[in-house]
Amino acid sequence: MSKFTLNQLPSASASGDMFENFINVALIVGTVMFVATMAVVFYFAWKYKRRTENDVTPYIDGNYLVEFSGIFLISIWVAVFFLWGWRDYSYIITPRQDEYEINVIGQQWQWQIQYGSGKTYTNEAYLPVDRPVRFVMTSKDVLHSFFVPEFRIKQDVVPGQYTTLHVTPNVPGDYHIFCAEYCGTAHSKMLGTVHVLSKEDFQKWEDGLLETKKETAQAIEPAAARTMTMAESGKHIFRSKACVTCHSVGGERAIGPTVRGLFGSNVELAGGTMVKADENYIRESIMDPMKKIVKGYAPHMPTFRGMLSDEDVNDLIAYFKTLK
Amino acid sequence: MSHAANINFYKAAKPGIMSWVYTLDHKRIGLMYFATTMLSLCVGGIFALLVRLELMFPGQQLFDANMYNKIFTLHGAVMVFWFIIPAIPGVLGNFFLPIMIGAKDVAFPRLNLLSYYLLLLGMAINLYGILHGDGADTGWTFYTPYSIKTGTAVVSMVLGVFVMGFSSILTGLNFIATVHTLRCPGMSFFRMPLFVWAIYSTAVLQVLATPVIGITTVLLALERFMGIGFFDPKLGGDPVLFQHFFWFYSHPAVYIMILPGMGIISEVITTMSRKTIFGYRAIAFSSLGLALVSFLVWGHHMFTSGQSPLANYIFSLITMATAVPSAVKMFNWTATLYKGSISLKTPMLYALGFLFTFGIGGITGIILGTLSADLHFHDTYFVVAHFHYVMMGGAAIALFSGIFYWFPKMSGKMYHEGMGQLSFWLFIFGFNVTFLAQFVAGLGGMPRRYHDYDPVYATWNLISTVGSWFIAAGILTIIVNVIYSMKNGPKAPSNPWGGKSLEWTTESPPVLENFAVVPTVTAGPYEYGVKA
Numbered sequence: 001m002s003k004f005t006l007n008q009l010p011s012a013s014a015s016g017d018m019f020e021n022f023i024n025v026a027l028i029v030g031t032v033m034f035v036a037t038m039a040v041v042f043y044f045a046w047k048y049k050r051r052t053e054n055d056v057t058p059y060i061d062g063n064y065l066v067e068f069s070g071i072f073l074i075s076i077w078v079a080v081f082f083l084w085g086w087r088d089y090s091y092i093i094t095p096r097q098d099e100y101e102i103n104v105i106g107q108q109w110q111w112q113i114q115y116g117s118g119k120t121y122t123n124e125a126y127l128p129v130d131r132p133v134r135f136v137m138t139s140k141d142v143l144h145s146f147f148v149p150e151f152r153i154k155q156d157v158v159p160g161q162y163t164t165l166h167v168t169p170n171v172p173g174d175y176h177i178f179c180a181e182y183c184g185t186a187h188s189k190m191l192g193t194v195h196v197l198s199k200e201d202f203q204k205w206e207d208g209l210l211e212t213k214k215e216t217a218q219a220i221e222p223a224a225a226r227t228m229t230m231a232e233s234g235k236h237i238f239r240s241k242a243c244v245t246c247h248s249v250g251g252e253r254a255i256g257p258t259v260r261g262l263f264g265s266n267v268e269l270a271g272g273t274m275v276k277a278d279e280n281y282i283r284e285s286i287m288d289p290m291k292k293i294v295k296g297y298a299p300h301m302p303t304f305r306g307m308l309s310d311e312d313v314n315d316l317i318a319y320f321k322t323l324k
Numbered sequence: 325m326s327h328a329a330n331i332n333f334y335k336a337a338k339p340g341i342m343s344w345v346y347t348l349d350h351k352r353i354g355l356m357y358f359a360t361t362m363l364s365l366c367v368g369g370i371f372a373l374l375v376r377l378e379l380m381f382p383g384q385q386l387f388d389a390n391m392y393n394k395i396f397t398l399h400g401a402v403m404v405f406w407f408i409i410p411a412i413p414g415v416l417g418n419f420f421l422p423i424m425i426g427a428k429d430v431a432f433p434r435l436n437l438l439s440y441y442l443l444l445l446g447m448a449i450n451l452y453g454i455l456h457g458d459g460a461d462t463g464w465t466f467y468t469p470y471s472i473k474t475g476t477a478v479v480s481m482v483l484g485v486f487v488m489g490f491s492s493i494l495t496g497l498n499f500i501a502t503v504h505t506l507r508c509p510g511m512s513f514f515r516m517p518l519f520v521w522a523i524y525s526t527a528v529l530q531v532l533a534t535p536v537i538g539i540t541t542v543l544l545a546l547e548r549f550m551g552i553g554f555f556d557p558k559l560g561g562d563p564v565l566f567q568h569f570f571w572f573y574s575h576p577a578v579y580i581m582i583l584p585g586m587g588i589i590s591e592v593i594t595t596m597s598r599k600t601i602f603g604y605r606a607i608a609f610s611s612l613g614l615a616l617v618s619f620l621v622w623g624h625h626m627f628t629s630g631q632s633p634l635a636n637y638i639f640s641l642i643t644m645a646t647a648v649p650s651a652v653k654m655f656n657w658t659a660t661l662y663k664g665s666i667s668l669k670t671p672m673l674y675a676l677g678f679l680f681t682f683g684i685g686g687i688t689g690i691i692l693g694t695l696s697a698d699l700h701f702h703d704t705y706f707v708v709a710h711f712h713y714v715m716m717g718g719a720a721i722a723l724f725s726g727i728f729y730w731f732p733k734m735s736g737k738m739y740h741e742g743m744g745q746l747s748f749w750l751f752i753f754g755f756n757v758t759f760l761a762q763f764v765a766g767l768g769g770m771p772r773r774y775h776d777y778d779p780v781y782a783t784w785n786l787i788s789t790v791g792s793w794f795i796a797a798g799i800l801t802i803i804v805n806v807i808y809s810m811k812n813g814p815k816a817p818s819n820p821w822g823g824k825s826l827e828w829t830t831e832s833p834p835v836l837e838n839f840a841v842v843p844t845v846t847a848g849p850y851e852y853g854v855k856a
Contacts, residue, residue, distance in 0.1 A: 008768045008780055019700050023767070026697070030687040037658065041679050044661035045668065048597070055665030057599040057853040066659060067603055067652070074651040078644035081694045085640055088696030093633055142470040143563060145628060145703060149769025152700040156629050158564060159469060160557025163630045176778065180703040180771045182463050184470055185389050188774035288560065305558070 012150040012171040012196060018088045019152035026081065033077070092153060093166060096132035103230070103314045104137040106144035106157040109186035111177060114311065116318055117206070118229045123192035128202040129172050135165040136279055136317075138310055145181035148194055154180050160287070162279040169196040234319025237312050246301065249323060256301060257294050263320040268295045282317050332736065336836040348433035351834065353440050354419030355734065360443065361415060362803060364406035365720075369799060371399035373792055376758075380789040382779045392775040393461040394476065398454065400464030401481060405488050406450075408719055409577065410443055412584035413495055413530070416726050417523045419734060421499055423827040424517045426508025426845060428837040431501035439494045446488030453480025463773055465574075468555035468566040472547050479548055482541035489534045489541075492580070496530025499523055508826075510845035517825045517849040518594075518607050522587025525611040526580050529618065533576035540569040564629050571622035579618040581715055583611055585722030586653055589675050592729050593657050595823040596672040597664030600850040603656040610649035617646050627698045636695055643693040650686055654679065667821070670744030674725035677752045681717025685710060688763070703773075705784075706766025709759045717755060724751070724802060731806070732820045736833040737813030739805050747801035754794025761787040825849035 011020050102125060103114040113121045127133050137146055139159040146165060147154035150173075155165040177192030197205055204210040228236070238244060238259075246255035257267075263282070266274050270293040275281055284291055286308060289301035308316075333351050337343035344352055375396050378385050387395065418436065422429050430436050453459060457477030462470055471478050503524050507516070543554050544566070553559020555566045594601045601607065623631060623639035657679060666672065688710040692698050701707060724747075731739045765784040770777055777785065819828040826845070830838055 015696075015699075019697060022694065022697055023691075026691050026694070030691065034683050034687055037654065037683055038680060041658055041661065041676060044658070044664070045666055045676060048661060048664045048666050050598070050665045050667050055598060057597070057665050058663050059600055059851075059853040060602060060659075060662070061600050062603045062606070063659075066655070067606055070655040071648060071652060074648050078647045078690055078693075081690055082641055082644045085694035085696045085698075086637055089633070089636065089699070092696060092699065142473065143467055147703070147769070147771065149700070152769075154628055154699060154702060158557075158630050160563070161630065176769070178769065178771050182393075182467070182470070182773040184461070184474065185393065187393075188389070188771070188776045 009149045009176070010171070011152060012169055012173060012175055013148075013152070014168040014170055015088075015092045016150060016152040017170070018091065022084055022088065029077070095134065095166060096168070099132045099134040099166070100128060101134050101136060102127075104135050104146055104157065105140055105310050105314075106137065106146065106179070106190075107140035108142065108184055109179070109190040111146070111179075111190070111192050112311075113192075114230065114314060116230050118227065118233065123177065125177065125192065125194045126202070126205050127167075127169050127194060127196050129169055129196050129198055132166060132168045135167075136162055136314070137165065138162050140310055142183050143181045144179045144183050144190065147178045147180035148175050149178065150175040150194075156181055162283060164279075169194075172196050172198050172201075230315045230318035231322045232319075233312075234315035234317070237308070237316055238319060241304070241308065243316075256297060259320050260323045262323070263317070267292075269293060270295050279317055282320065283313050286313060286316070331835060332831060332833045333836045334736075334833060346437075348429070348437060349836065350418050350422050350429050350433065350436060351734070351838075353436050354415050354417075356440055357410060357414035357418060357443070360440075360447075361407050361411040362806075364402060364447070365411075365799065366803075368399055368403035368407055369796060371395050371402060373796060375399055376789040376792040378775070379777070379785045381786065382777060382782050384776065387775075389775040390461060393773070394459045396773060397460045397463050401450070401460065401485075403715075404464055404577075405485055406443075406447055408581045408715060409492060410488070410495075412588065412719065412723055412726065413492075413499070413523060413526055413580075414440070414443070416519075416588065416723075416730065417495070417499060417526075417584060420730065420827055421520055421523050422502060422506065423830060423834060423838045424520050424825055424849075425503065425506060425511050426826050426839065426843045427502065427506035428839070428842075430498045431505055432498050435494050435498050439491045439498070442487055442491035442494070446484040446486075446491065448484075449487060450481055450484035453477035453484070465570060466544060466566075467570075468544070468547075468561075468563045469557070471544060471566075472556055479545050482544055486538050486541045489538045492530045493534045496527035496534075499527040500531065503527075508843050508845060514605070514608070515845055515848045518590035518601065518604065518611075519584075519587035521608040521611050522583045522590070525615040526583045528612075529576045529580050529583075529615050533573045533580070533619070536569065537573035537577070540566070540573065543569070564626070564631065567626050567629055568622070571625045572619075575622040575625065576615070576618045578711075578715070579614055581719045583614065585678070585719040586611065588722045588726040588729070589657060589678050590653075591823075591825070592671045592675040592725050593660050594850050594852075595729075595821050595825075596667045596669065596675070597661055598667075598822060598852050599660055599662075599664035600852050601656070602659035602662075603652070604848070604850070606652050607656055610652050614646060614649045617642065617649075621646060624693055624698075627695060628702045640693055640695040644690065647686065647690050647693075654683060654686070669728075670739070670741060670748060671725045671729035671821075673745065673748040674721055674728065677748065678718065678721045678725065680752070681713055681721060681755065685713030685717055688713065700769070701766060703771055704766040705762040705770045705772055708772050709762035709766060712759050712762070717759070721751070721755075724748075727802070727806070729821070730827075731809070732816030733818075733827055733830070733832050733834070735810050735813070736816055736831075737809050738816045738820065739809040739813060743801055743805040743808075747798045747805060749798075750794050750801060751798030754791045754796075754798055757791030758788050758795060759791070761785070761791065824851055 011017050105112040111123050113125045137157045139157045144157040145154050146157055151167050155163050175194040179190035248254045248258045251258050251260045262277050265277050267277050287305045293299050378387050378392050457480055460478050460481040461476045546552050547554055553561040555561045555563050621643045623635050624643045627636050761784040765781045770781040816832045818832045
């Protein structure tokens with residue numbers, strides 16, 4: 001996978017390779033355009049240096065051909081770059097079949113990485129090579145940004161909502177996690193490591209058989225793994241916080257809508273608009289239930305702000321995803 | 325005052341500080357802005373040198389993280405609000421806009437003085453926060469929720485910005501009124517120098533955009549003081565909304581910074597090539613066009629903020645469109661050089677330097693506007709290098725060009741040419757070393773606003789720091805030249821460059837009301853050479 005690059009951190013993902021293809025062309029085109037323009041400027045500055053105080057210069061106040069050629073050339077250039085960026089970006093943000101989902105919670109000044117299995121790590125992420133991964137991320141406090149330079153992508157992590165990052169790593173190895181949105185004192189210390197593992201090693205890791213302590217600059221022992229998966233924890237919360245009082249899990253209509261089949265479905269709201277029941281919708285329904293009322297139901301639901309943590313909400317969402 | 329027509333404006337009032345404090349003369353106001361903004365450049369520059377000293381090697385050098393965070397915040401805030409936004413309009417716009425259109429002063433001279441005092445008041449409020457409070461550690465962009473929660477003197481900083489905003493708004497208002505109502509006989513719009521078009525376009529932005537940062541700072545202050553949840557999600561607010569408000573002003577603001585600089589380049593390249601400008605109308609309309617389009621691209625600062633993909637596509641597209649008017653200007657300035665009679669004195673050196681550095685800045689802007697690429701580059705040193713290339717390698721270098729170009733007119737003395745050339749080479753060398761290295765660090769993914777960094781970026785940081793010392797030397801040489809020449813420079817003729825715009829028909833320095841007799845204009849400002 002080694003192509004020429006000025007970048008000392010090698011690309012390790014499909015999106016990273018797309019970036020490398022673009023930037024190599026962009027830097028060449030940019031350099032050529034720049035050198036050509038500067039060559040002309042320097043040449044003119046040398047060739048047309050003042051000879052006498054009485055030099056007479058030609059009166060050239062414009063030239064439509066030159067002007068429009070210049071405009072045309074620039075327009076083609078920026079149009080190509082725009083389209084290239086659009087194409088690559090659409091590819092990067094499109095969810096894939098069978099994505100491996102990982103929850104990330106950023107906070108001052110560390111990353112909590114949660115897996116569906118219930119394992120939670122601080123500042124360490126484990127990804128399978130050649131498989132699409134989806135990070136579902138939020139922050140506990142201020143803005144952060146989850147950046148892996150070797151993947152050539154980042155996404156801001158925002159308190160009160162979810163943002164997502166899709167990536168397909170294609171080279172096993174250890175890569176940097178940087179926080180890329182200024183977040184206070186230890187912004188530059190909010191670091192981590194992404195471990196991209198071969199299929200074999202990833203299976204071992206999932207089975208708990210892989211040695212996880214690594215001699216990286218920021219290696220931190222993984223937090224104690226929970227005995228429940230995220231979905232099991234979510235099921236427990238759904239009962240212990242009495243959600244089941246108003247929302248059935250079997251599909252029946254109750255005081256509130258059922259949660260079976262809810263995640264990913266299209267929901268009709270009181271005003272007639274349709275919304276997709278994605279992670280942000282679920283979270284908003286729990287924290288700000290008055291914002292969107294489902295058609296045919298009365299606005300009774302109380303807010304759970306302050307009663308459910310970000311991890312709890314992640315667990316509930318994981319539970320809902322199992323209720324097809 | 326009957327014989328004031330024959331006395332230069334310095335002598336037209338009783339000597340002493342009161343002739344400055346209460347002046348209504350746009351030229352004196354311009355000079356007060358000059359002293360103030362050059363001081364601001366030094367303060368912001370010292371913060372920059374401290375940032376670069378800390379980043380010279382990995383690990384902590386001089387400052388702990390909290391102190392470093394304040395230093396980089398103040399570097400940005402001082403440079404943006406105390407220096408680069410007020411400088412060219414306040415100094416050269418004030419001094420030359422009225423003269424260039426044949427007027428005696430601006431439309432509202434008292435408002436003009438008020439603008440200057442509002443700048444000082446805003447700076448004083450900031451200084452209170454810096455010296456009495458503990459400054460700010462939010463970055464100059466004050467993003468929420470951090471800016472709501474941090475204990476530093478955020479309200480002093482944003483209140484100062486609010487006050488300085490009015491300085492900018494009133495200046496813009498004044499200049500628009502001046503251009504519309506005080507042009508001398510024969511001075512049609514298309515006979516105005518391009519510097520006037522540039523200042524006019526800037527003034528439109530100052531008036532329309534600045535109120536948005538005003539209200540944004542008010543909302544932030546209200547949230548800090550009274551807990552009203554505009555931006556804090558725990559109070560039902562949206563932190564990303566702050567970014568929309570902030571950048572809705574701050575993107576047009578970068579055009580407030582660069583358009584006047586481009587106006588200066590038009591003047592210097594034309595006059596010092598003694599050749600008429602290529603594509604006058606294209607340059608004039610591109611200034612207006614850039615000003616208007618600048619309102620539509622703010623979201624390119626937010627590609628990774630969580631805003632919708634549709635917004636991302638639209639902002640990327642319109643951002644690309646802004647490259648066209650800027651490129652038109654670059655081509656037209658280059659074409660103006662063709663078959664000119666080019667003098668490579670200091671103002672022209674800085675103008676040619678502008679073509680070099682703004683060229684790099686603009687091209688890297690096109691790269692950053694490419695949506696997929698920005699997913700990597702956002703919040704890295706690639707962005708930092710890009711904006712320094714356009715702000716410092718654009719607006720600041722154009723300011724220096726303008727200072728040397730118009731120094732004889734403003735002071736009546738010639739600056740020292742050898743020192744001028746030395747300052748240019750020190751500056752251009754230092755600038756490129758400092759910031760090209762940052763492009764490489766950013767390409768490698770080094771995030772910005774980092775107190776410490778991964779050792780893989782060490783080489784580039786060391787190079788960048790050494791480059792910053794040459795920038796400092798260059799700017800110091802400019803300041804020494806200005807001060808030395810104001811005292812000891814040889815007397816300057818009224819038209820040392822052979823310029824054809826109206827300021828070159830006045831004395832050096834001009835008389836109080838600029839012209840002994842109100843001029844009547846019968847041709848454009850760049851009628852060099854033989855009309856075919």
